[in-house]
Amino acid sequence: MEQEWKQKLDQFRELNKKIKSYNEAVALMAWDLRTGAPRKGAAARAEALGMLSTEAFKLGTSKEMGELLASLNRPEVLEQLSDIDRRTVLDVQEDYDRSIKIPADKFQSYMVLTAHSETLWEDAKENSDFAGFEPNLTEIVAKTQEFIDYWGPRATRYDTLLHMYEPDLTSEKLDEVFGRLKARLVPLVEAIQASPNKPDTEFLNQLFDKGQQEKFGLFLLKEMGYDFEAGRLDESVHPFMIGLNTGDIRVTTNFIQDDVTSSIFSCLHEGGHALYEQNLNPELEGTPLATGTSMGIHESQSRFWENMVGRSRGFWEHYFKDLQQHFPQQFDNVTPEQFYRAVNKVENSLIRIEADELTYNLHIIIRYEIEKMLFNDNLSVKELPRIWNEKYEQYLGIVPPNDGVGVLQDVHWSGGSFGYFPSYSLGNMYAAQFANTIRKEIPNFDELIAKGEFTPIREWLTEKIYRYGKSRKPAELIKDITGEDLNPDYLADYLESKYKAIYGL
Amino acid sequence: MEQEWKQKLDQFRELNKKIKSYNEAVALMAWDLRTGAPRKGAAARAEALGMLSTEAFKLGTSKEMGELLASLNRPEVLEQLSDIDRRTVLDVQEDYDRSIKIPADKFQSYMVLTAHSETLWEDAKENSDFAGFEPNLTEIVAKTQEFIDYWGPRATRYDTLLHMYEPDLTSEKLDEVFGRLKARLVPLVEAIQASPNKPDTEFLNQLFDKGQQEKFGLFLLKEMGYDFEAGRLDESVHPFMIGLNTGDIRVTTNFIQDDVTSSIFSCLHEGGHALYEQNLNPELEGTPLATGTSMGIHESQSRFWENMVGRSRGFWEHYFKDLQQHFPQQFDNVTPEQFYRAVNKVENSLIRIEADELTYNLHIIIRYEIEKMLFNDNLSVKELPRIWNEKYEQYLGIVPPNDGVGVLQDVHWSGGSFGYFPSYSLGNMYAAQFANTIRKEIPNFDELIAKGEFTPIREWLTEKIYRYGKSRKPAELIKDITGEDLNPDYLADYLESKYKAIYGL
Structure with missing residues (x-):
């Protein structure tokens, strides 16, 4: 037997x-x-x-x-x-x-x-x-x-799709969580819009050589600990991370000549995804557990590296000189603090992947609401551009001049990935909740970032999250690590504290 | 029924x-x-x-x-x-x-x-x-x-391997064909070595920017009619062509800083392979016939474009100015004729893929003899470096200083491709025999090359060879196109005529 x-x-x-x-x-x-x-x-x-x-x-x-x-x-x-x-x-x-x-x-x-x-x-x-x-x-x-x-169908037809990306997540729970988030973020965005103390971003309006952007992207990936013996960086229309096997975790980015920040932050973002999969327990190779446990947890890692690390003051205190070296003269009259403020400018804009971390959540809520309409209310595909543009006007006060920068901007739907978008905001919330715990367990967290010393941080994440791959469920992880369930207040606290300082509120 | x-x-x-x-x-x-x-x-x-x-x-x-x-x-x-x-x-x-x-x-x-x-x-x-x-x-x-x-086993154990790359080819036939070839080429090589009228290659001893080499390689591939909508050029240790489907026929090359001719001729070589597969009858897609009919015929196309076209006087009369533009100053005091002579210098050298088209056949005969020993006479693998070096001394009068430029230089054996090497010389012979027929059917063949007008040539090859893919056997093709079986004299005639002129014999 x-x-x-x-x-x-x-x-x-x-x-x-x-x-x-x-x-x-x-x-x-x-x-x-x-x-x-x-x-x-x-x-x-x-x-x-x-x-x-x-x-x-x-x-x-x-x-x-x-x-x-x-x-x-x-x-x-x-x-x-x-x-x-x-x-x-x-x-x-x-x-x-x-x-x-x-x-x-x-x-x-x-x-x-x-x-x-x-x-x-x-x-x-x-x-x-x-x-x-x-x-x-x-x-x-x-x-x-x-x-x-x-x-x-689960609770609703759309819930069946949500469950595939975030096990057991319901639209009821999402409605509640997004509701609490909106209640704190909307006044914050309004206060920011009313503030006279806006970051200057004029110096970003230059052309930046694509070859140099590539070099700087490669440099940042190396700094964060991305292993190029187990991956590579390529260019694609829409940046992504893809794991072929545990020794081959690839990232892509998109070099845009008149927007140097796009490739910088997509390298940090996809690099965050990649660190998760490059640091799996190697014993998971060949099993279906050799991947992230959910899209939300995966996104928490990309958002953590992109925003909590990459859009922090300490990060640019350390790396601004490297940026200057990659683009001689182009940042001559700019200070690290000015650059930090510029990459954290809050602006109601059209493109999700280029949005600031505050309004980003509104881009997600728009997509979430449209997807619910598509699957729960039989919204016709033909209506999508109209609905899209209406919601952008309603939530962000702007209307896309064409569908290329509107309803066609994201790859997801072309691959049938409906129910995926909420993962991005879940990622923001998980990331903030993890960061709150890290700060307790690694008290010099901010100091480490300001020195470009990421090893202790990467080891903490590996120990707590990465190595498990899909062998721990998202709810299990968040509870074990932070001692409580998903709580959107950590993200709201983090955003309020950061942006009140930047905008002098 | x-x-x-x-x-x-x-x-x-x-x-x-x-x-x-x-x-x-x-x-x-x-x-x-x-x-x-x-x-x-x-x-x-x-x-x-x-x-x-x-x-x-x-x-x-x-x-x-x-x-x-x-x-x-x-x-x-x-x-x-x-x-x-x-x-x-x-x-x-x-x-x-x-x-x-x-x-x-x-x-x-x-x-x-x-x-x-x-x-x-x-x-x-x-x-x-x-x-x-x-x-x-x-x-x-x-x-x-x-x-x-x-x-x-067929006639010999090694014949079983030969048959896989060139249907029905025997070592008996190869012994005869290589014998006839040697009988005419050896005296020619000797006369060349004795000639005082040697091409000057000094101006090739420079460093050439790899990025410019890539641009020139891409340019040449476009000129010969390689379709970049149905393929791409990448870099690899050993250049190769690979067909993924009839709309995706890729080539690679290797950019060597101190040898600009290496990437030039490997682009033409792999481009020749690629033209074959890019011009298959699209109806063959999805069938096993959507490929070259044999390795020998495939090589005839790479060698045709690399040597008959790419190492001709007319080709460099036309393209030398483009080469000069890609490498400003580096060829200032060089004439097209000097460049033509330089890339046709006959020299007993170590590396097969960099050998001239005359001694190239000796490189192949060495490998052919070693492979026969491996499979028919149980030569031990341990003995390979010794045998290799001995044969290089015997046939070419030089001994490799290390195995990296000796027995380890080629990828083939690592992939188990024993019996493949003879295809290269078969390719030379087929190419010369086809070229003899083209010259009758397209009388202004040399003039077209000297104008960089390859369309009529590519169309002739498509009509006679490419479109059939594997649906015609090699023996069938050579007979239908040239009216006779494989005949090594065409290659010998071509080489004699070309090199007697270059070396003033």
Whole structure:
């Protein structure tokens, strides 16, 4: 009897490794499509990508997987398994239960559709041509609705999607959390707008050589401890981090000549994601646990490095001289303090990925509300540009001059990632809550940043978060580390304290 | 009945497309490993690559494939099939018959081994450390010997390997062809060595900016008609061309600061390979015929563009001014004629890929003889550096100072590609034989080159060779196009005529 489950465990591990190989191929194909694959190969590539995703999906829902789970997912076996094996069984079971409901042919046509769509979206964004992208997006939404039917709606149809990115998160909870956040941030934004004490950003209106931007991005990634022996930096339309295996965690950025801060902060952002995956327990390799535990926790790490570290006063006290060296003369008459203030200017703007960390949450709330309308209220895709523009006017007081900088600005929907956007604000909230604890446990936290000494901070994060990968649930992590559940007040406290100082309120 | 084979044909096409998707993933993983994948991910990558290759292999030897072939590969069905379908059935049958003899687990461990080995080889080459690579190479040779046993030896054990790269080629035929070639080339090389009229290459001994080399390489690829919408240029230790799908045919080169000609001619070389695959009949996409028909024919195209075109007087009469523009001042006192003579200097040298087109064949004959010894005479891998150095002394009068520029210089053996090297000289011979026919059919051939007008030449090659892909056998092509079988005299004629003029013999 004992012999039997041990053999099953070996087979289970092998099957997971096999699925992992497919996922690595799919991830590489996706990375390649976004970083420079030739356009004429995109159609055949999309077919190949869809086929391999489907094979991985078939393995994950195979009779063999079902039987292995039935053998291993029993109390008398689970209690004998190592922590990693037990968590793997439970994780795979969850995925199996969800995936088994989707017919393989539906899954394949969905994968092919979304693989094609990303290229179409790129073109549409470039040409501000929503009409050219609309039929595809309509099909993606329709197929997602179909999937919700297969999975079964949770509290609302949209909650089914939320759950995929942030386990057990509900729109009821999000409504509450976003509500508390808004109640404290809206007056803050208003006070800021009324303040005469605005940061000067004039000196950012220059052209910055792309090659030098790349060098500075590489430098910052090295400084934060990104391991280039286990990753690489490339350029793509939309910056992203992608893990191929635990020794190959890649980041991309986008060098914009007239906006040097864009690549700086996207390098810090994607670098934060990458530090999470580069510091996983290596024993997780080949298991589905070798990744972040949720999109929200993942985002907490990118936002932590981008904002709590990278937009802090200490960081620029230390690194401003390096920035000056990379762009000689261009910052001659600027002080570190001026630069710190400039990169923390609060402004109601159009583009989410370039928004300040305060109004950023409004960009997310807009998307959250629109996604709820799409899936709970059957909003037609055709209506998206109109609704988008209305909400930007309502929340931020500005209307996008075209859809390229409006509804088409983000890659997410072209890949079917509905329910993902709230993760960004969750990330902000988690990050602030973690930072509050770090400050207690590493009292010289700010001093370390001001010296560019990130090792103790990275080690703390590795010890508490990174090494576990997906083997601890988000709620478990936040409770274990901070002693309480998700609490939006930490983010509000952090933002109030920081921005009242900057704006002299 | 008719209905039945039509259904089988659809299934057969689908299965081939599926195999093609795996092959695309495997090719992308290989490209990525060679162009910049981080080292710490290489081990997991090798596992994934081995697994996916094995899956493709299993599909190609599956019961389903066997049954489909049994249904379709019958005279009464074949005669009703389109030319492409019929050729596909026959091609897949050949591959099936060969592959079915190898047990899947043997194939998988071989794929994992060779995937690991390439990284090991790179290190060994860099450090001139043959001992560090020897155990792996020994294992690769042993496994290849085992495969020869499974396939069954042809006329000799080595002939079994030759046949894989050049169908039906035998070592008996090669001995004869290489013999005839040697008989004419050796006296020519001797006369050249005795000539006082040597090209001046002093002006090549400069440092050339790598960024400018890249720009010039990109320029030349564009000029020859390489389609960057269906490919890209990257850097790798060993230049190569790889086809992912018919719309994605990539090339790489290696920028060497003190040797500008290396990247120039490897761009033309790999560009020649790429033109072949970029100009396939698009209807071949998804079939195993969407590739070159043999390594020899493939090499004929790379050698044609590199040597017949790129090392011609007319080419540099036209492009020397562009070279000068890319490297201002560096060629100020040089004439096109001097440059033409310099890039055609005959010299007994160490590195195959940098050898002139005359002695190049000696580099190949050395490898050919060593490979025969490895597989027919059980030469021990341990002996390779000694034998290598002896043969270089015997044939070229020089001894490599270390194994990095000796026996470790080529990537081929690390990937198990034994029997591949002769393709390079076959390529030279085919290229010269094709060029002889082109000159009759396009009388202003040399004039077109001197104007940089390659379209008529590329169209001729597409019409006669490229579009067919693997749907015509090499022997069929050479006979149909030139009216006779492979004849080494065309290469000897071409080389004699060209080099007698250069060296004033």
